[in-house]
Amino acid sequence: MPEKSRALILSLLLALVTLAVYWPATHFDFINYDDPDYVVLNSQIQHGVTRASLVWAFKASYASNWHPLTWISHAIDCSLYGLKPGGHHRTNLLFHAANAALLFLVLFELTGAQWRSALVAALFAWHPLHVESVAWVSERKDVLSTFFWLLTMGAYARYAKGFKVKGLKFKVYYLLALLFFALGLLAKPMVVTLPFVLLLLDFWPLRRSAELGKKDGAPGLTWVRLVLEKIPFFALAALDCLATFWAQKESNSVVSAAALPVPERITNALVSYVLYLWKTLWPVDLALPYPYSHEWTFWPPAGAGVLLLLISAGAILRRRQQPYLLAGWFWFLGTLVPVIGLVQVGLQFMADRYSYVPLIGIFIMAAWAIPGAWARWPRPGFVFSAVVAGVLMFLLAGTEAQLQYWRSSVTLFSHTVAVTRNNILAEYNLGEALAREGDTDQATVHYQRALAILPNPVEAQYNSQPQAHYNLGLIFRSQKKWPEAAAEFRAFTQTEPGEAGGHLNLGVALVALDQMDQAREEFRQAIPAHPPVAGENEEIIILLRIESAYLESGRLSNAISTAQNIRDATLAQGRQDLADAAEKRIESYRARKN
Numbered sequence: 387m388p389e390k391s392r393a394l395i396l397s398l399l400l401a402l403v404t405l406a407v408y409w410p411a412t413h414f415d416f417i418n419y420d421d422p423d424y425v426v427l428n429s430q431i432q433h434g435v436t437r438a439s440l441v442w443a444f445k446a447s448y449a450s451n452w453h454p455l456t457w458i459s460h461a462i463d464c465s466l467y468g469l470k471p472g473g474h475h476r477t478n479l480l481f482h483a484a485n486a487a488l489l490f491l492v493l494f495e496l497t498g499a500q501w502r503s504a505l506v507a508a509l510f511a512w513h514p515l516h517v518e519s520v521a522w523v524s525e526r527k528d529v530l531s532t533f534f535w536l537l538t539m540g541a542y543a544r545y546a547k548g549f550k551v552k553g554l555k556f557k558v559y560y561l562l563a564l565l566f567f568a569l570g571l572l573a574k575p576m577v578v579t580l581p582f583v584l585l586l587l588d589f590w591p592l593r594r595s596a597e598l599g600k601k602d603g604a605p606g607l608t609w610v611r612l613v614l615e616k617i618p619f620f621a622l623a624a625l626d627c628l629a630t631f632w633a634q635k636e637s638n639s640v641v642s643a644a645a646l647p648v649p650e651r652i653t654n655a656l657v658s659y660v661l662y663l664w665k666t667l668w669p670v671d672l673a674l675p676y677p678y679s680h681e682w683t684f685w686p687p688a689g690a691g692v693l694l695l696l697i698s699a700g701a702i703l704r705r706r707q708q709p710y711l712l713a714g715w716f717w718f719l720g721t722l723v724p725v726i727g728l729v730q731v732g733l734q735f736m737a738d739r740y741s742y743v744p745l746i747g748i749f750i751m752a753a754w755a756i757p758g759a760w761a762r763w764p765r766p767g768f769v770f771s772a773v774v775a776g777v778l779m780f781l782l783a784g785t786e787a788q789l790q791y792w793r794s795s796v797t798l799f800s801h802t803v804a805v806t807r808n809n810i811l812a813e814y815n816l817g818e819a820l821a822r823e824g825d826t827d828q829a830t831v832h833y834q835r836a837l838a839i840l841p842n843p844v845e846a847q848y849n850s851q852p853q854a855h856y857n858l859g860l861i862f863r864s865q866k867k868w869p870e871a872a873a874e875f876r877a878f879t880q881t882e883p884g885e886a887g888g889h890l891n892l893g894v895a896l897v898a899l900d901q902m903d904q905a906r907e908e909f910r911q912a913i914p915a916h917p918p919v920a921g922e923n924e925e926i927i928i929l930l931r932i933e934s935a936y937l938e939s940g941r942l943s944n945a946i947s948t949a950q951n952i953r954d955a956t957l958a959q960g961r962q963d964l965a966d967a968a969e970k971r972i973e974s975y976r977a978r979k980n
Contacts, residue, residue, distance in 0.1 A: 389500065392500065393490075393491065393494055393500060396490060396500070396504050397487035397488075397490050397491050397507075398487070400483075400486045400487050400490055400504065400507050400508060400511060401483040401484065401486055401487040402483075403511075403512075404479075404482060404483040404486045404511040404512065405479060405480075405483045407512060407782060407785055407786060407789075408479045408482065408483075408520055408521070408785075408789065409479070410789060410790075411475045411478075411479060411520065411521045411789060411792065412472045412475045412476045412479065413472060413793075414471060414472075414475055414521065414792055414793050414794070415471050415793070415794045415795070416471045416474075416523055417522065417523075417792070417794070417795045417798055417815075418795045418815055418818055418819055418822075419524075419674070419795070419811075419815050420449070420522075420524035421522075421523050421524050423448070423449050423524075424449065424460060424523065424524040424526075425460055425463075425464065425469070425474065425523060425524075426469060428448075428460075430442045430443075430446070430448075430457075430461075431457065431460045431461050431464055432464055432469065433461075433464065434461055434462070434464045434465030434466075435458065435461045435462055435465050436461075439457075439458075439461045440458065440461075442457070443455075443457035443458050443461070447632060447633035447634075447636035450633060450634050451527075451574075451575065451630065451633050451634075452575070452626075452629040452630055452632065452633040453527050453531075453572060453573055453574055453575065454572050455530065455569060455572035455573040456526055456527040456530055456531075456572075456573050456574065459477070459526055459530055459573075460474075460526060463477055471523065474523045474526075475521070475523060477526070478520050478521070478522075478523065478525070478526055478529050479520060481526075481529035481530055481532075481533050482511070482516075482519070482520045482529050483511070484533060485510070485511075485529060485532050485533055485536060486507050486508075486510060486511035487507070488533065488536040488537070488540070489503075489506065489507040489510055489511075489536055489746065490503050490504050490506070490507035491503075491540070492536050492539045492540045492543065493506055493507070493750075495540060495543045495544070496539075496543050496587065496591045496592065497591045499754075502753040502754055502757070503753075505749075505752075505753040505774060506746065506749040506750055506753045508778055509745075509749040509752070509753075509777075509778075509781070510745065510746055510749060512778060512781045512782050512785050513666070513669065513745065513781050513784075513785065514669040514672060514781065514784040514785045514787075514788040515665055515666065515669050515672065515738045515741045515745065516738070516741070516742055516745075516785075517672070517738070517785055517788045517789050517792065518672070518674060518737070518738040518739045519738070519739045519742045521789055521792035522674075522739070522792065525739050527573055527574040528574065528739055528742045529742075530573040530574070531570045531571075531573035531574035531576065531577050532570075532742060532743055533570075534566045534567070534569040534570035534573060534577070535566075535570050535577055535580055535743060537566040538563050538566040538567045538570060538580060538584075539583075539584075539587070541559050541560075541562040541563035541566055542559070542560075542563040542584055542587070543587075543592070544559040545559035545560045545562075545563055546587075546588070546592045546594060547592075564618055564619065564622070567580055567581075567619055567622060568622055571622060571623070571626040575626055575627070575629075575630040575724070576721070576724050576725060576740075576743070577623075577626075578623040578626055578627055578724065579720055579721045579723065579724060580619070580623075581616045581619035581620050581623055582720045582721075583717055583720065583721065584616060584619065585609075585612060585613065585616065586712075586713045586716055586717055586720075587713070588607075588612050589705075589709060589712065589713055590709035590710055590712070590713040591709075591710070591713070593606075593709075594606065594607050594612065595607060595608075595609065595612065596608055596609075640729065651727050651728050652687075652728070653682050653687040654678070654679075654726075654727040654735065655726040655727050655728055656687045656690040656691045656694065657682060657686055657687050657690050658722075658726055658727060658735065658736045659690065659694055659719070659722065659726065660689075660690040660693060660694070661736060662722070662736065662740075662741055662744070662745075663748070665738075665741075666741070666745060666748055669781070669784050669788075670784070671805040672738055672788055672805075673801070673802040673805050673806050673809075673812070674737070674738070674798060674799075674802055674812075675734040675735075675737065675802075675809070675811055675812070676734055676735040676736050676737065676806065677734075677735060677806060677807070677808055677809045677810070677811070677812075678734065678735045678842055679735055694719075697715060698715065698716075698719070701715040701716070708754075708755060710750055710751060710754040710755065711751055711754075711755060713747070713750065714747040714748060714749075714750035714751035714754075715747060715748075715751060716747070717744070717746065717747025717750070718744045718745070718747035718748050719747075721743050721744040721747070722740065722741075722744045725737070725740040756770070757770055794819070795815060795816070795818070795819035795822075796816065796819045796820060796823065799812045799813075799815045799816035799819060800816060802816075803816055803832070808839045809839075810836050810839045810841060810849075810850060810851065811836075811850055813832045813833070813835045813836035813839070814832070814833065814836040814850040814851075814853070814854050816832045817829045817830070817831075817832035817833040817836065817854065817857065817858075818857060820832065821857060821861060826861045826864070826865070829857075829861060830858060830861055833854045833857060833858040833861075834858070836850065836851060836854045837851055837854050837855065837858075851881075852877075852878050852881040852882050853878075855874045855875070855877040855878040855881075856874070856875070856878040856882075856885075856887070856888060856891075858874045859871045859872075859873075859874030859875040859878065859891055859892075859895075860891070862874060863891060863894065863895065866898075866939070868895050868898040868899050868939070869895075869899065871891070871895040872892060872895035872896060872899060875888055875891045875892035875895060876892055878892075879892055879908075883911075886911075886912040887912075889908045889909070889911045889912040890908070890909065890912045890931070892905075892908045893905045893906075893908035893909040893912070893931060893935065894931075894934075894935040894938060894939075896908060897932055897935035897936060897939065898935065898938075898939040898941075902932075905932065905935070906928055906932075909927070909928045909931040909932070910924065910928060912931075913927060913928075923959075925955065926952060926955060926956065926964075929948055929951055929952045929955070930952065932948050933945050933948040933949050933952065933971075936948060937975075942975050942978060942979045943979070945975050946972055946975045946976065946979075949968050949971050949972045949975065950968075950972060952964075952968045953965045953968035953969055953972065956968065
């Protein structure tokens with residue numbers, strides 16, 4: 387079979403197997419973490435692609451990011467599928483399958499090594515660490531930006547191979563690479579590391595640098611020349627960094643140096659790098675999110691630092707004999723820099739989704755280095771094939787198992803709570819998901835667990851505990867447990883004094899407890915968020931809230947007397963319409979009482 391035909395068939399097989407493995411995700415629900423902000427409750431996205439949504443996509447700093455192309459892709463899905471989650475999941479899956487095929491074709495174009503390229507693509511497509519990027523609707527930005535990342539690499543490979551020609555075709559490929567890079571940046575800011583990866587590709591496998599070029603008898607280019615060639619790419623990356631900084635500043639999502647000092651950031655980065663490597667080798671106990679840790683002693687970060695230095699030194703020393711080690715290793719290190727914690731955005735210690743592109747570097751190292759380790763074995767091809775088949779089967783089984791946790795918010799966060807400790811966000815989200823399913827008893831347990839955990843400085847900035855108090859208060863209110871409800875709503879208003887809902891709910895609970903002076907004050911504090919309509923002064927509004935609270939607590943006699951007060955007060959104001967409405971309510975209450 388001709389090599390190109392075999393390559394197309396392999397790419398198609400990679401895509402089809404990937405689709406088959408991930409197809410169950412098309413029956414999954416949205417989850418209650420980020421999906422409401424990105425799709426379910428986002429009024430700008432829900433109505434699909436409109437002129438207003440397109441303008442908003444380019445202006446929005448919403449959700450701590452500036453990624454207009456990602457917003458547009460979600461809007462397109464809403465135009466096609468509405469709020470049916472299956473369609474949104476299907477789009478993620480199609481992009482991931484396309485990425486697997488593209489990765490293979492691009493690596494084959496770059497290296498000419500068909501089976502090794504196929505192995506890298508299979509590891510990428512079927513590794514359990516990548517389930518989060520595919521099964522989570524909100525991570526559309528991962529699969530979408532990687533699609534353009536790979537297209538950039540493909541166009542750049544054609545450009546680099548035609549560099550000596552310097553004709554129109556050569557220039558077109560450069561411009562195409564720049565265009566795809568810009569589209570990738572519009573999908574996710576993590577693409578800013580791609581120019582650095584292009585320099586690694588110049589070293590290997592393109593061998594455009596003077597060092598490796600001379601070895602092959604080619605003149606090669608100096609690193610200064612190669613860097614200057616990438617100036618348009620670096621310029622676009624710098625602009626995107628400014629846009630991202632603006633978006634994160636607008637949403638107050640960057641953790642301050644006071645909350646997280648530099649030494650702790652470095653510690654986190656060192657340990658995270660090694661944990662990513664470990665989870666690549668042994669992808670179990672994967673979770674969303676991994677809570678930030680402040681409990682490291684000296685040895686874990688020190689050991690991690692030594693290990694990273696040793697691997698880096700080995701890759702540099704072997705750069706001529708095994709250049710793929712340097713290219714793959716520094717691909718992994720470099721592409722994780724924006725999300726490794728040196729600039730802490732969010733409360734996660736690390737995240738599976740952050741490994742989506744970086745692990746390609748590790749897979750390249752493995753696919754090119756490991757076959758040589760079997761060269762001295764009897765029948766090395768058979769041994770290597772057997773090992774590869776075993777590894778891929780292990781990863782496919784792990785991906786299938788991990789995928790099942792993403793069926794719903796309850797299954798996802800139940801798993802996270804089981805495999806992590808002191809995870810405030812997971813406990814809170816699990817409580818919220820259970821409450822929506824009507825399991826208020828278990829929801830109460832997990833809300834209370836979230837409240838029992840002492841937040842660290844990073845979690846304090848993203849603290850979900852006030853909302854846990856509020857939601858727990860709603861459960862107690864629905865159960866008529868008025869003292870408990872009042873305690874939870876009071877705790878909420880102490881931390882969120884500007885939220886009218888807390889004051890309104892606390893007022894209702896206080897009425898049920900006959901603490902009328904305090905109830906009146908709570909209703910009064912909620913008035914600025916609910917200004918009076920025509921004919922309703924502040925006192926009338928408070929009386930209406932009291933009447934409603936009496937009615938909810940089953941005290942009809944008190945509701946009748948309060949409605950009579952409202953009737954008399956509105957008559958005195960000459961508002962016959964409001965007085966008549968109050969009289970109708972009085973008659974209704976009396977009929978219900980009898």
